[in-house]
Amino acid sequence: MTISADHEAQGLADARPDGTDSNDQASEVRRKFGISVEDYMLPARHQIQMVDPSGVLKPEDEQGTEPGHEYPIPGDAELMAAYEQLVVGRRVNDQNSALVRQGRMAVYPSSHGQEACQVAAALCLRDGDWLFPTYRDAVAVMSRGVDPVETMTIFRGDWHGGYDPAKHKVGIQCTPLTTQLLHAVGVAHAAKLRGEDTVVLAMCGDGATSEGDFHEALNFAAVFHLPVIFFVQNNKYAISVPLSQQSVAPSLAHKAVGYGMAGERVDGNDLVALLAVLDRAVKLAREGSGPLLIEAHTYRMQAHTNADDATRYRADSEVAEWTAKDPISRMTTYLNGRGLLDDDASARIAAKAEAVASQLREGLGQDVSVDPQNLFRYVFSTPTPQLKEQSALLADELAREASSQKEAGK
């Protein structure tokens, strides 16, 4: 819920751009929760964790919430659907890393270890909502229903993107850090102006919070009171640089209060907590309470990409510590304990994951043909005279090359 801070003390009257009076909202919060607006916007004192790393559901009063703010456990069907995506996501990550080693993909920034964040970010949204992912969020893109091979085209090397963002309501997997957060703000703003109840979830990492567009996007979303959820996967490293060199804020979620929005932090390897927190965030945003900032604590288990060497900047012991917090084993234990995951379900889900992996091997294992004329086709809606000239030049060059090869073959 976005509540503007109480500027009365400075004598500032503050009518919001959307016409509502923030002081009314502030007093509403005081009445409703019996706390100050600032306290309301600050994240809970600890990260929200519902299922511990061993797969045991924690008592409600130890989940990290303040009394009265407890999160309900998501329904069984939602948990099982999410678990399936979790298992598929891990398989996809590992399959893609193998394809890179085989030279079938140029690069793959793996979200191995962060799959719970990936899945929850996609599943908390409705069909009409939008997702804005980064380059590391391919599993989230697929979890939104985008075809696996179309998702991976960006890393295959034959074009910069493979899926239609408008059709899937999934932004391009954005490489320049946090620039996509502003696109999310714009999509939400356009929807709001048309009176649509679209919610937009925008993803970024911990290092990205140092970028200027992070600041501009959060501020714009708050000032225009837009239904955008900023979902930060704090995986502890920006390539090699640890979080301590990006920020000395108490937590990244604390940054929310500076923009007049609420922040929350959650265990990013606890799928149950992630779904609970993001479901509530989406619900609040859809109801018109404005933007929210959610920080998920997770860990990038592998190097930044295959081109990186993580042993140069972090200890194996640290990685081992996080192996014990793995999101999949914990969820498997939890669902087994709940009696939701029997052998049949496990086998079905494993088969599904294998099917997706085989789809990837097939789709990315083939040599793709490229059309050199595509260089000129999409720069503008209609190619300029200059591009037509250059297109003709390349066509001529290729025609001469083909004919000389034909000659040589005779």
Add this chain to the structure above:
Amino acid sequence: MSPEVATSSEAEHAATGDVSSATASAAASAAAVAEASGPQTITMAKALNTAMADAMEADSSVLVFGEDVGRLGGVFRITDGLMATFGEQRCFDTPLAESGIVGMAVGMAMNGMRPVIEMQFDAFAYPAFEQIVSHVAKMHNRTKGAVKLPMVIRVPYAGGIGGVEHHCDSSESYYAHTAGLKVFTPATVADGYRMLREAIDSDDPVMFMEPKKLYWSKDQVDLGAIRAEHAANTATGSSSEGRAAVARSGTDATLIAYGPSVPTALAAAAAAAEEGRSLEVIDVRSIVPFDDETVCASVRKTGRAVVIAEAHGFASVASEIVARVQERCFHYLAAPIRRVTGFDVPYPAPKLEHYYLPSVDRILDAVDDLQWEN
């Protein structure tokens, strides 16, 4: 920096040549425009303002936003009255952050809107450079045309107004160098209206470079007729987009200019005429796409050319024009093509800018150097 200091006594011209050829065909539908009121004297500022108002009236997805564009009507008053007329949802002020303005516009354009956004001054647009270069310019290409970004980024640019540092940059070369951006710059009052409507109609993003020293230049224009021309062009799918104009006909040499340098070129041509030399002036209008055809036709006719631009000459639009013309017209040239551009120095302080800016004398000197003895 106040808009009152922005003046121009430079010669004005009505767009001619290819641009006005559509006018005749549009005449038939002129009667359909209720406000056809005959010629009236207006400023370029008013023409730009009217273009936005008409576009907003015609299409509810056209939105105008930026810094101070709402209640104030923009620091140059180009958006004056739009908030009052169309409401705070259609024309509004944003937080003071240029990357935010452009990035939000990208998202809005992705989601069905046609944003027309204002960068307050040329040099204040630089914080938005990453959004412009990495997303505005590339989105259509990377999505193979699935995502179009019909957005206009209006940039008041160039000097000649006695502005302080960071208020007078000629930044068009940066944008022209970026594949995927159209770059327009009007030099006349009529083109202010005509080209901004075309920019807003474009399904591709347009950097709309407004010569701020020409904001308060005046001309007699028949807005009714130009509106009718626009309506007719919309109906037939034709337009003057991407076409240069012959601003003044001549036979001895061609002056190629755009935006703020066009009136200077016209003044030089008028002075040269008094000395018996007939100079043709080409108003480039659209830097991207570039109208090689009109420019080269003129140079082939005259055999001599000078390119005039305020921006630093090194690695600039002026350099590109020289290269293109030379490649295409070499055998027609009686002399090397000359450039009259800003010096390769940071834009100077107000009391020094007249040394820096292309002037009538400097243009005439360049013309004198075109090997007339041959």
